[in-house]
Amino acid sequence: MYCFLRLSVLLVGLIVSVSSYAANAVQPLTTADDLGPKVEQPIEFPHDRHAGDAAKGGMQINCMYCHTYARRSIVAGIPPLQKCIGCHQNIESVRETPRIKKLFEYWEAKKAVPWKKVHDLPDFVRFNHERHIQRFVFAQNKPVQEACGYCHGDVKTMTVARRQKPLSMGWCVSCHQKDHPVDATSTKTTHGPNDCWQCHK
Amino acid sequence: MSITNLLENWSDFRQQHPSDDRPHREYKWAMSIDLDACTGCNACSVACYAENNLPVVGKEKFLHGHSHHWIRIERYWANDGREFADQGAQFLPMLCQHCESAPCETVCPVGATNHTADGLNSQVYNRCVGSRYCNANCPYKARYFNWYDYPTTDNVWPEPMNQQLNPDVTVRGKGVMEKCTFCVQRLTVAKSNARSEGRSVLDGEVQTACQQVCPTGAISFGNLVDPLAKVGKQWMTQQVDLNKDKQAKDVAEEAAKLRGYRILEELRTYPSVMYLEQLREGSI
Structure with a gap:
């Protein structure tokens, strides 16, 4: 009887440890450097x-x-789009760069940047x-x-x-x-x- | 606090008032409800549903006792010898009494319900594991359990209606206990605003949802530490002391003139809600 008990305890322990190890291996709770996920933004804001x-x-x-x-x-x-445009309408030097062009596209379409x-x-x-x-x-x-x-x-x-x-x-x-x-x-x-x-x- | 110490000195712990050695310094939120003004219209209950994202569970679940009215109107009838009373209803809004020595707090196995520095009895949903001990130990039956996942499986707020949910209050999922919070989301905002201006919250600056809608103004709410607060004055005139489990006035002769009382005070819960007894025709 005790033999069975011991065996079952051992088995349960084994299963638990293996499964927890597997769970750990699949998805770590936090990345080592605590970095969040990379977020794709509509405009790569520098x-x-x-x-x-x-x-x-x-x-x-x-x-x-x-x-x-x-x-x-x-x-x-x-910040609302107005804030970006408020400065950028007066900054001619970067007016034709791809990101600013995209910004003005949103502005002309009267749409907020998502x-x-x-x-x-x-x-x-x-x-x-x-x-x-x-x-x-x-x-x-x-x-x-x-x-x-x-x-x-x-x-x-x-x-x-x-x-x-x-x-x-x-x-x-x-x-x-x-x-x-x-x-x-x-x-x-x-x-x-x-x-x-x-x-x- | 070790368990042996707790058991040996149990009666001391129960005699001790929880804030004796740590008095409330800035805020002690308290309420008083005038039962003479209460008409039992249920506006407070409706306002609470709207403010605190309470699910409307429907008739069937209500009959099973699964409703979520954080403030409910209890009815008492004076039946005067008739088999069924047809008149003389008395109403009593019942909500979490935010006891200073809350029975629910001591039994929570995971510490999901705690006492805050402002004298509120807090309930932290994401810590709650749903043991329901607190509900069993609450003498006021003011705690409500989420038996179903109302937002998803029960679809209590179908598509456009989820827009009405208050973003300042968590939408609770299945398996957690919930209860009246004294509209803590409003208190937090008021406290933050006051802090930015370097003062403490003024009386009447913050209202609970039930107080705000009460058409007869039966509910008053405020800071008991503030000597100018209406609530404090009411407690004072009614000679109800927060820190006593037996009020001195009750043995005095003139006690009949004073209407203030707290429900189940003798259980040493030190509730933060004072009720003002309804005036009966005979007593006028």
Whole structure:
């Protein structure tokens, strides 16, 4: 009887371990470098050209010039086509390049560019851009690109943005547990909220 | 908290008020419902369905007790010796009481229901495994279980109707427990707005959906920590203390004049909802 039991335990153990190994082998939960999937955008938007350093041929435009809602809303916002055209109608030097031509095609057809979402959080999560930007950029005087980069990576070196961080709950909490100074000068620190309902809805 | 410690000091744990040592600093959301003003019109319930993406389950499932009314109107009849009462209905809107010492929280095997710093009883859907212990332990029966996958298999919101879903609230799938949240999505927005302006949420700045639609204004909602809040004043005038399981006024002579009470207070749940008793003809 015990022999049978032992044998069955052994067998079950074997099956479980083999199947879990197989499951692991088929689909790894996260890639080693936490990179998100490559997202095909309708226009290959060069973030490096717009926001990159001047030394590397970038225009050093503030993130919040285009993603203007980040400091005052839950979402950062994808800029409307008007914003692109607002500058580009006056930039003759690149007017005939393929990407800008495509941009003006959308403009003349009066259609929005169907940008794809890169940083897609699950539906049960509430993330507020405003709170983070207010804290890091306005209260602590951190450079905008650094503050955005905590979650979005070094976007100014990318062309099409790609997810750089895991954006998992454990990863969020790893930062929320740290002590952050409340503003640029004070020595008082606070950490991010750890209430379930702050982020889960 | 080890299990032996818990068992040895069980009565202490039950006597202790949960926020005795950690008082609410900024917010303690609370409600008061005037049963004298309530006409039982069910507008609060309808508003809740719209605000919180509640599925309308239909007659058959309702009879099985599978309905999802986070706020429901309970009816009580004064039948005065008749076999079936035909008049004198009394209405009582019942919702999650957001107990300070919530019985549901202690029994959740996975910690899906917790107490927040604002004194809310939170329910995290993606953590819930559907053991339904919380439902069994809730004395108010204010928790509702998703027996079916309403959005997909039951198709509660067919094609154009899914546009009405509130994007700030999760659409729950099969096998999770849900309950009134005090419209936490609105509270979060109000708190964030107030924070940007460097103040705390003003009284009346945030309303729950049920409060907003109540035609007689029977429901008031606010921050109990705020001394200017209407709710706090109501609790004060009715001499109902959040942190007591037995109100001092109940033994006093003039208690009859005060209408405030909390349901099943003696179970030491410390609910955050105060009801104002209906005035009866005899008492006027």
